Amino acid sequence: MTRQPVFDFKKLEEQAKEILSRYEEKRAATLPLLWLAQEQIGHLTPEAEQWVADKVGKSIAQVREVVSFYTLYHTKPVGKYHVQVCVSLPCLLKGSDRVIAQMKERYGISPGQTSRDGQVTLSTVECLCACESAPCAQINRQYVGCLTDKNIFEMVIQQTSTGRGGNLNLPEPPLHIAADGPVLSLRFKNSQGTWFDSYAADGGYQAAKKVLTSMKPQEVIDLVLKSNLRGLGGAGFPTGRKWSFIPKDSPKPKFLVVNADEGEPGTFKDRYILERDPHALIEGMIIAAYAIGSHKSYVYIRGEYDRPIERFSKAVEEAYAKKWLGKNIQGSGFDLDVVVHRGAGAYICGEETALLSSLEGGKGFPKLKPPFPAIEGLFKCPTIVNNVETLSCVPPIIKNGPEWFAKLGSAKQGGTRLYSVSGHVNRPGLYEASAAVSLKELIEGQQFAQGVRAGKKLKAVIPGGISAKILKAEEINVAMDFDSLMAAGTMAGSAGVIVMDETTCIVEALRSASHFFADESCGQCSPCREGTGWILKIMNRVRENQGRKVDLDNLLSIAGNMEGKTICVFADAAAWPVQSYISKFREEFEYHIREGRCDLASHGLVGSNR
Numbered sequence: 001m002t003r004q005p006v007f008d009f010k011k012l013e014e015q016a017k018e019i020l021s022r023y024e025e026k027r028a029a030t031l032p033l034l035w036l037a038q039e040q041i042g043h044l045t046p047e048a049e050q051w052v053a054d055k056v057g058k059s060i061a062q063v064r065e066v067v068s069f070y071t072l073y074h075t076k077p078v079g080k081y082h083v084q085v086c087v088s089l090p091c092l093l094k095g096s097d098r099v100i101a102q103m104k105e106r107y108g109i110s111p112g113q114t115s116r117d118g119q120v121t122l123s124t125v126e127c128l129c130a131c132e133s134a135p136c137a138q139i140n141r142q143y144v145g146c147l148t149d150k151n152i153f154e155m156v157i158q159q160t161s162t163g164r165g166g167n168l169n170l171p172e173p174p175l176h177i178a179a180d181g182p183v184l185s186l187r188f189k190n191s192q193g194t195w196f197d198s199y200a201a202d203g204g205y206q207a208a209k210k211v212l213t214s215m216k217p218q219e220v221i222d223l224v225l226k227s228n229l230r231g232l233g234g235a236g237f238p239t240g241r242k243w244s245f246i247p248k249d250s251p252k253p254k255f256l257v258v259n260a261d262e263g264e265p266g267t268f269k270d271r272y273i274l275e276r277d278p279h280a281l282i283e284g285m286i287i288a289a290y291a292i293g294s295h296k297s298y299v300y301i302r303g304e305y306d307r308p309i310e311r312f313s314k315a316v317e318e319a320y321a322k323k324w325l326g327k328n329i330q331g332s333g334f335d336l337d338v339v340v341h342r343g344a345g346a347y348i349c350g351e352e353t354a355l356l357s358s359l360e361g362g363k364g365f366p367k368l369k370p371p372f373p374a375i376e377g378l379f380k381c382p383t384i385v386n387n388v389e390t391l392s393c394v395p396p397i398i399k400n401g402p403e404w405f406a407k408l409g410s411a412k413q414g415g416t417r418l419y420s421v422s423g424h425v426n427r428p429g430l431y432e433a434s435a436a437v438s439l440k441e442l443i444e445g446q447q448f449a450q451g452v453r454a455g456k457k458l459k460a461v462i463p464g465g466i467s468a469k470i471l472k473a474e475e476i477n478v479a480m481d482f483d484s485l486m487a488a489g490t491m492a493g494s495a496g497v498i499v500m501d502e503t504t505c506i507v508e509a510l511r512s513a514s515h516f517f518a519d520e521s522c523g524q525c526s527p528c529r530e531g532t533g534w535i536l537k538i539m540n541r542v543r544e545n546q547g548r549k550v551d552l553d554n555l556l557s558i559a560g561n562m563e564g565k566t567i568c569v570f571a572d573a574a575a576w577p578v579q580s581y582i583s584k585f586r587e588e589f590e591y592h593i594r595e596g597r598c599d600l601a602s603h604g605l606v607g608s609n610r
Contacts, residue, residue, distance in 0.1 A: 007041050009051045016055055022339045024253075024296075024379050026056045030066055030361035031344055034073060035303075043074040056361060069363040069522075071125070071345035072303045079114045079121035084138045085147075087124045088265040089466055089512045090131035090422040090498055099135050099147045100124065126347065126516050127265035127466075128304055131422035131496070132176070132429050141306045176429030177272075182408070183396050183416045184389065185432040187277045193311050196318040199279040205324060207398035208286045212332035220291040224394065227402035228414030233259055233350070233387030234465070234493045236413070236482035239394075243384060245374035246292045252381040256289045256297040259355055260312075260388045263302055263347040264465035265516060266496030269418035270388035272430055274301065274308035277392070278315035284391030286324065286336055287398060292384050295335045300355050303343040313340050347520035351568045352385040354522065365524045366568035389418060409435035410481040419480070423499035424456065425449035435481040439463055443476065443499055456501040460585075464493025466513050467573035469580035490580070505600040506585040507592050510577060511539040517574035528571035531562040535578060547593035552582055 019032045033055055037048040044067055046060070053063045067073045085091075085099050100111065103122050107115045114121040130136040133145025177188050187194040187202065199205070211220055225240030246254055258281070262270040273281055285297050301309050316338050319325040327335050346364045348354045353367035356378050377383025393415055397405045406414035413435040419442055422428045427450045431442065439461060442448045452458050458473040463480065469490040471478075478484055482492045500509065518536040523529040535558055538551050559575035566572075582589055592598055 027361035030056050043077050080119050082121045084123045084125045086128045086136050088127035090266050091135040092512050093423050094134040096135035129262050129268045176427045193276050207395040208283045211287050217291045223402050227397045227405040230413050232389040232417050243292050246382050250382050254294040255378045255383045256294040257385045258299040260301040261343050261350045263350050264494045266465045266498040267494040268420045273388050273392050274312045278312045280392045282319050284394040287394050289336050297338045298341050300341050303345050348522040413481040419495045421449045421497045424453050424501035425499045426453050436479050439476040452501050459502045460500045462498040464491045465496035468493045469576045505598050506588050510581040511543050513577045514539045525566035527562045527565045531558050532574050545596040
């Protein structure tokens with residue numbers, strides 16, 4: 001066997017030097033340098049790992065540890081066409097298992113294998129956050145969706161069969177968007193994105209100008225507090241209060257970190273802000289950075305988001321060119337630099353302290369709190385971590401006033417938010433609505449998802465991404481704000497609404513959720529590491545019609561012993577589906593175990609399209 005020549009890393013010296021210059025500490029350049037090497041070679045060789053180790057001052061063992069943690073780094077070659085099929089619940093509900101079966105039949109390979117000619121590698125992946133076009137896949141890092149449509153799938157096959165490389169030039173699947181605002185979706189209609197000139201012509205950057213020229217930092221914080229803006233990444237913590245935690249007398253630099261590591265199954269809102277209205281986020285970042293006294297901001301974007309990274313990076317370049325970023329912004333005396341940082345495939349990095357660990361160049365391990373990031377965060381400096389959607393709400397608040405924003409929502413949660421609706425509905429899509437809109441209206445409203453598909457009956461709904469506790473059909477007449485859903489025994493989370501009709505096997509739905517959590521646990525805490533694996537093992541056995549009478553009580557016991565006993569809330573999020581699915585659909589679980597079969601999914605599918 002001919003050994004491939006060793007890559008000449010001298011070719012990358014200038015690019016590596018520029019990457020290292022972005023960061024306060026060399027180790028923080030670990031992920032981008034690994035990306036640089038992989039993009040040049042195709043995968044990460046031991047020589048590449050040693051090169052990165054030398055650049056960032058780590059041992060090769062430490063770099064290897066990082067490489068093995070993230071799913072998007074490859075230590076072996078992959079085919080010319082890497083087909084990654086999403087198998088998370090929203091895609092499974094729409095037939096991703098059939099897509100995999102077609103791939104197996106067409107290429108004679110199973111997930112994890114490469115075709116004999118080296119052309120196609122098939123992989124299964126957890127949520128790509130393109131649930132509106134489920135079932136979805138990535139081919140050569142380009143999203144392709146609605147793959148149950150035979151014509152589209154045959155087109156993908158044709159693309160890979162003809163030997164075309166690079167951009168596959170596949171059309172975007174149709175997307176339903178309520179793009180009439182009033183806060184977040186006003187500029188979503190242009191699928192190619194809204195760039196600086198159009199954004200400025202629409203009143204963009206006027207809020208930032210007002211803040212920088214006529215407001216004090218504390219005035220900005222007080223105004224955001226008055227608006228009742230809450231964190232829209234999932235936690236719902238008051239944004240202004242979070243900003244106020246930054247110590248004003250700290251001699252250390254302060255950082256603003258944008259959490260764009262969207263990974264919650266059922267959620268795809270931040271992707272559209274990054275792609276279609278990136279300057280709204282940049283303007284929100286300028287205002288937030290001014291309020292907390294930060295002059296450096298990092299935007300951590302999930303590694304799978306090629307197009308969002310490309311478009312947001314273009315907007316950052318525009319903002320620098322127009323003097324809205326950099327030194328002495330618009331002559332105001334305020335400086336702000338922005339670094340776009342690409343993740344590498346790890347759901348846990350959506351947790352703010354895990355994100356900071358990753359941004360610092362390590363594995364995405366959550367950190368113990370206290371100290372909280374506002375006191376000791378990135379590089380042990382005061383840090384605020386805000387979600388994309390949250391920051392994008394800030395310019396309209398400044399422009400229109402906090403009272404205006406507060407009145408758009410509920411008593412304790414101001415404004416609107418973007419609701420991602422997927423699953424068994426007639427019109428899956430992304431919809432902007434008041435925080436006080438009801439779940440029933442989102443599912444049935446003509447301006448929203450237009451009801452359950454094909455006249456079938458609603459069975460269950462997950463209202464806030466896969467971590468949220470499930471609701472039965474009779475429980476959907478509830479407002480979608482944080483407090484109302486908490487009172488209903490679930491949570492608003494990321495506002496990822498996953499709808500399941502009467503054909504759905506709840507046992508298989510829980511098995512799918514359990515697979516996600518077992519796959520995505522970082523493994524740092526034993527209750528989570530062992531508990532998620534144990535739950536999945538039991539659920540696989542139940543799925544294979546080998547369940548035992550004690551399994552349900554064991555599942556509930558395991559979940560109870562995970563909840564509240566780990567560094568972060570990942571274990572809680574893994575426990576909540578187990579607890580809610582079994583408590584609300586116990587008879588269905590007992591039937592599976594007692595009868596050894598599933599009348600809904602005997603063919604092995606969830607939510608058949610029959």
